[in-house]
Amino acid sequence: MGSLNAAAACPCGSGVNYAACCGRLHRGDAVAATAEALMRSRYSAFVAGLADYLQATWHASTRPAELDLSADAATKWLGLEVRAHRQQDASHATVEFVARWRVSGRGQRLHETSRFVREADGRWYYLDGDLH
Template identity: 50%
Template sequence: MATKQCPCGLGDPYEQCCGRLHQGRASAATAELLMRSRFSAFAVRDEAYLLRTWHSSTRPPGVEFDPGLRWVRLEILDRVEGGMFATEGTVEFRAHYREGGQRGAMQERSLFVRDAGNWVYLGPQ
């Protein structure tokens, strides 16, 4: 059986890439890696991971996944700070999807902060 490639776009197998973050075996070292892992969580519909990595001040009560929408590709357009030793950072991205046979994309500049030592998504900037 072939190993499934991670949706985040880094080219690694899912289990060795974002899968280990989703399962709690590792934490994202940078804001960009958290962004990539959150995109992957949307792609694999991992609500628990999305909520766990959302800042408590902006976290919704739940995540509703559109059954007709499939996230297919992530582009990182820009990043400011958000490194291994930073306490905040921004990542601008374009997330590509398919819905009803049509292609689409959404773009956001997201703010990430450290909370108890871990990167979390605060919201759009």
């Protein structure tokens, strides 16, 4: 866990360096323009161990009271594949993705379709998701 190298490729898989991609969102210099951008930034926040960012981008109606990422210290994040981004209307969207990581040499994957909502402040928030 910890900070990411600003000049390195962003973990979200955009092909852009971290500082110009998810780093802008993590620093508060920009907000996610789409639900997909927010989902990518949340993946990068897991990689960097940014629990505060994850909490701040989780919708208040489903946000856990605490988010402890200390158990993720041994996690090696392997990549993110965005399979679909669907905009239902101006305030609702879904993002289907597969995230991969390794813990103690064992590969893991999460395949989820996440739901996002845009609030009156114009910001997207993670609401919840369905596992595949």
